[in-house]
Amino acid sequence: MIKRMNRLLLLSFILLFYSNISQAALEIDVSEGNLRPMPIAITTVIDKQNEQLGLGLDITKVIASDLAGSGLFYPINPKAFLDEINTLDQNPNFNSWRVVNAEALFTAELAYENERYRINYKLWDTFSEKSLEANYLVFSRNKWRNVAHMIADTIYTRLTGEKGYFDTQIAFIAESGPKTDRIKRLAIMDQDGQNPVLLTSGKDLVLTPRFSPNGKELVYLSYRNGQPQVYIYDIQSKQTYVVGTFPGITFAPRFSPDGRKIIMSLQEGVGSNLFEMDLGNFDRKRLTNTSDINTAPSYSPDSSNIVFESDKSGTQQLYVMDADGANVRRISFGTGSYSTPVWSPRGDYIAFTKISKGRFMIGVMFADGSGERIITDGFHNEGPTWAPNGRVLMFFRESPGEDGGAMIYSVDITGYNERKIETPGYASDPSWSALMN
Amino acid sequence: MVYKKALNLSVTFLLIFILTGCSSTRKNVEQILFGGGNNNEAEIVSNAIPGSSQDFTVNVGDRVFFATNSTSLDDDAKAILERQASWLELYPEISIIVEGHADERGTREYNIALSAKRADIAVAYLESLGIAGNRVETVPYGKERPVAACSSEACWSQNRRAVSVVIIE
Numbered sequence: 001m002i003k004r005m006n007r008l009l010l011l012s013f014i015l016l017f018y019s020n021i022s023q024a025a026l027e028i029d030v031s032e033g034n035l036r037p038m039p040i041a042i043t044t045v046i047d048k049q050n051e052q053l054g055l056g057l058d059i060t061k062v063i064a065s066d067l068a069g070s071g072l073f074y075p076i077n078p079k080a081f082l083d084e085i086n087t088l089d090q091n092p093n094f095n096s097w098r099v100v101n102a103e104a105l106f107t108a109e110l111a112y113e114n115e116r117y118r119i120n121y122k123l124w125d126t127f128s129e130k131s132l133e134a135n136y137l138v139f140s141r142n143k144w145r146n147v148a149h150m151i152a153d154t155i156y157t158r159l160t161g162e163k164g165y166f167d168t169q170i171a172f173i174a175e176s177g178p179k180t181d182r183i184k185r186l187a188i189m190d191q192d193g194q195n196p197v198l199l200t201s202g203k204d205l206v207l208t209p210r211f212s213p214n215g216k217e218l219v220y221l222s223y224r225n226g227q228p229q230v231y232i233y234d235i236q237s238k239q240t241y242v243v244g245t246f247p248g249i250t251f252a253p254r255f256s257p258d259g260r261k262i263i264m265s266l267q268e269g270v271g272s273n274l275f276e277m278d279l280g281n282f283d284r285k286r287l288t289n290t291s292d293i294n295t296a297p298s299y300s301p302d303s304s305n306i307v308f309e310s311d312k313s314g315t316q317q318l319y320v321m322d323a324d325g326a327n328v329r330r331i332s333f334g335t336g337s338y339s340t341p342v343w344s345p346r347g348d349y350i351a352f353t354k355i356s357k358g359r360f361m362i363g364v365m366f367a368d369g370s371g372e373r374i375i376t377d378g379f380h381n382e383g384p385t386w387a388p389n390g391r392v393l394m395f396f397r398e399s400p401g402e403d404g405g406a407m408i409y410s411v412d413i414t415g416y417n418e419r420k421i422e423t424p425g426y427a428s429d430p431s432w433s434a435l436m437n
Numbered sequence: 438m439v440y441k442k443a444l445n446l447s448v449t450f451l452l453i454f455i456l457t458g459c460s461s462t463r464k465n466v467e468q469i470l471f472g473g474g475n476n477n478e479a480e481i482v483s484n485a486i487p488g489s490s491q492d493f494t495v496n497v498g499d500r501v502f503f504a505t506n507s508t509s510l511d512d513d514a515k516a517i518l519e520r521q522a523s524w525l526e527l528y529p530e531i532s533i534i535v536e537g538h539a540d541e542r543g544t545r546e547y548n549i550a551l552s553a554k555r556a557d558i559a560v561a562y563l564e565s566l567g568i569a570g571n572r573v574e575t576v577p578y579g580k581e582r583p584v585a586a587c588s589s590e591a592c593w594s595q596n597r598r599a600v601s602v603v604i605i606e
Contacts, residue, residue, distance in 0.1 A: 179586040205581060207545060221549075227576060228549065249553060249577060252546040265550065267577065270508075270557055272550040293550040309547065315506075316547055339544040353544050379588075382544055398541070400588030429545070 035416065037074040038159065040067065041102035041126075043085040044078065045119065046109040055144060056110050059119070062148035063106070065192065066166040067155060069410075070392075071417030076102055088120055097126045104132070104159060108151070116140055121151055123158055132158045145194065150437055165387035166191060169433040170394065171209040171218050172408060174198055175426035179402060186220060186233060191387075191432070193422040199233060209233075211433040212255045218431075219243065219253040219262055230264050244277050244284060252295045257303050263287075265295040274308060274325070287325035298342045298350075299323070300367070307331070307341040307350050307367075318352060320367065331369030340383050343367070345434075346390035349413065353382045353395075362395045364413055375415045385432045394421070396428040488528045490603035497524045500600040501559060505542070505593075508554045510562055518559060521601055522566035532572040535559050536600045540593035541580045553577035559599040 042064045047056035067073035083096035085107045097105050108121035116138055123133040133154060139147045146167055153164025174187040174196070186206050189196040199218075200206055207228075209220040218233045222240075230243040230253040243253065246266050253264040260279055265272045271291040277284045288294045290312060297308040304323055309316050316339045318332040332338040336356025343350055349364040360380040365372040380398040387393070391413060396406040405426035411418040421427070485491040493499060498521070501514035510518065525531060537556030539548035556575035564570055585592035 180583055182581065184581075207579075207581070223576075249549075251549050265546070267550060267553045270554055270561075272553070293547060293554065295546045295550050296544075311547075316544075339547050355543070358542070380541070402586040404588060 037068075037072055038103055039074045039076050039101045040104040040106065040155075040159075041081065041097055041100065042067070042075050042078075042106045043081070043108075045121075046086065046088070046107075049110070049112050055117070055141075056108075059108075059110075059144055059148040059151075062145060062192075063152045063155070066149060066152035069192065069419060070156060071412055072156075072160060076100055088122060091129070092124060092126075094124070094126050094129045097124075102126050104155075106155060117144070117147075119147060119151070123155055145190065146437055149191070153435070162391060163389040163435075165389045165392060165432075165435070167436050168388060169211070169215065169436060170385075170408070170421070171211055171431040171433070172423070172427050173207060173209065173429045174424070175405060175428060176202070179404065186218065187427075188218075188235070189421075189423070196424055199235070199238070208252065208429050210254050210431045213257060213259040213434055215433040215436055217255075219255055221251050221253070230262065232262075243279075244282055246275075246284075250275075252297065254298055256299050257301050263297045263299065263306065265297070274306070285324075287321070288328075296340050300343050301345050301347045305343075305367075307343055309339045309341060316355075318350065318365075318369070331365070331367070332372075333369065334372055342384055342386060344386050344390040345388055348390065351384035351386065351393055351413075353384070362393065362411075364393075373415075375411055375413065376409075376418065383429055385430050387432050388434045394430040394432055396430060398428070488531070488605075490605065493521075493524060493601070493603045497521055499602070500598045502594060503555055503597040503599070505540070505597065506551065507597075508551065508558050510558060514559075515562065518562045519566060522563050522568050525563070525568050525572065532574070532604045533601045534574045534576055534604060535563075536582075536602060537575060537577040538582060538596055538598045538600065539578075539580045540596040541583065541588070542593060543580065545579060548579035549577050552579050555597075555599045559601070 042060060044060045045056035064075040068075050080100050082100060083093050085092060088107055088109050092105060103126060105124040105126050108119055111118045118136055118138045120136045122131055125132055137147050137150065149167035152166045156164040168191045169188050170191055171188050174185045175182055177183040183202040184206055185202045186199040186209055187196055188199065205223040207221040209218040211218060216235055220231055220233060221228050222231045228249045228251050230250040231240050232243055233240045243262050249267045250264050253262050255262060261276050262279060263274065263276045266275050272293050272295050273289055274287040274294050274297050275284050276287055292310050292312040294308060294310045297306050299306055305320050306323055307318060307320050310319050316337040317330055318338045318341045319328050319330050321328040336354055338352050338354050340353040341350050348366065350367055351364050354361045354363050359377055360382055361374045361377040362381045362384050363372060363374040378397065379400050381395055384393045384395045392410055393413060394408055394410045396408050398404060398406045406428035408421040408423060408427045408430045409418055410421060485495050498517045501510065501517050535556045537552030539552045543551065556577055560573045560575055563573060583596040585595040
């Protein structure tokens with residue numbers, strides 16, 4: 001079974017690499033049915049002491065929802081189960097799980113000790129009848145969602161060989177009010193849209209939040225002082241501070257992979273240029289020096305390179321340069337213009353927004369510009385952000401017209417499994433955090 | 438005086454009709470002049486005090502428009518900016534903020550840079566006409582503050598603009 005899952009991933013990678021070139025690969029893949037999600041039985045977390053609280057059932061639902069949301073798993077409807085799990089002490093009757101087509105089986109039990117919960121859990125391969133994972137977590141009640149996401153991440157990792165992405169948050173802009181006078185607020189939520197929290201009042205226009213690598217801060221754009229400037233928001237203390245005093249407006253900020261620097265654009269004269277600022281000693285370093293629009297910089301995960309957009313050719317295109325600004329080379333050559341490049345945390349791909357023939361698309365290409373592939377296409381798709389495992393993207397999609405607005409979507413980099421993230425209102429500019437725990 | 442002002446106004450209307458390609462409806466003109474409000478235009482014009490921001494908006498023209506992805510000033514835009522410069526020479530104590538704007542058909546950060554460039558180019562032209570740099574500030578709004586909300590060229594062409602806002606201390 002594990003082998004089959006690896007093969008599924010391998011094949012979806014092959015499909016991803018070659019679907020533009022070879023129609024044959026797609027056909028082989030579809031005829032073999034390799035994109036079928038893996039059926040998994042997620043049994044209700046046993047909670048003998050406090051069953052009436054429903055915590056076991058809540059955790060079960062979040063795990064099942066995470067795994068189903070990935071598009072790689074098919075949690076079997078519990079009503080179809082032939083067997084019940086009442087204890088973790090005995091091995092399950094594997095035959096009764098194979099009969100309902102479960103290839104993997106998840107079992108867990110809650111215990112309450114010293115005012116803290118402990119969850120013991122096991123993951124089984126129903127064909128080999130072997131335990132793939134047996135572990136426990138101790139937690140306080142208010143952390144139950146994180147615990148459910150962490151367990152879902154473990155299941156995902158055991159069955160795909162990839163890191164998970166469920167115990168993560170999304171920073172975004174919550175939007176309200178009419179299109180001509182939109183109120184925009186800094187906000188965060190869990191990856192699945194739960195626990196949305198507004199961080200700013202809406203008095204000042206704010207845009208483009210991006211998580212620090214440790215998930216504790218956001219760097220973003222605010223019109224607090226009338227002019228757009230780059231600020232940092234500390235999520236714990238709720239404090240904000242401006243990132244350096246530049247002679248002009250600053251925008252398009254991102255953290256370096258070690259969290260010690262900010263890279264951003266400074267508007268000066270008739271162009272915008274890229275600068276890097278050290279958050280320790282406030283040293284600033286100029287990286288570009290042209291009269292073009294140079295913006296939307298993003299570091300490679302090893303910090304050796306920076307991808308950005310520039311209109312120096314006449315239209316917005318993607319360029320990669322060394323981290324010190326040397327050796328600038330263009331990487332986008334398709335029809336149309338390219339912007340908002342973001343380097344994958346795995347280092348392999350760069351995701352971008354492409355504008356062609358009046359349509360806005362999200363796509364990926366390899367860091368050298370080869371293998372371009374459009375993932376979604378429509379009236380307006382913009383601003384991709386990577387899940388920490390580099391397998392899934394979020395972006396925002398804006399609907400046209402006077403009542404139009406933005407909503408956040410997630411999609412697998414193969415282009416499959418597009419899902420809308422439920423938010424209380426219009427939402428834009430998503431930024432995906434690293435794993436939180 | 439009254440006659441002169443009325444003439445002045447009709448010239449402004451004519452200019453705006455030309456600017457908006459003669460296809461604009463009356464509603465569009467009102468939107469351009471008064472920011473889409475429901476006010477009675479005659480009343481506003483008659484109340485416009487010389488040297489006021491209303492005077493500037495109605496009798497001079499507070500905004501210039503740009504082609505898609507362009508930061509170039511066409512002849513219409515230059516004519517408006519020349520009128521703005523003449524007006525600012527009449528009122529040397531007044532300063533302005535030039536707001537740069539873009540339509541919704543671009544990505545957010547590029548549009549901030551583009552709108553900043555539009556504002557800067559409008560300011561550079563005002564400075565070339567003798568307006569001191571310390572009287573003029575710029576704010577780029579990117580695509581964040583459209584005046585027209587529809588998703589077609591009729592609205593996008595109104596949103597690609599640089600607007601001079603009068604600051605009276």
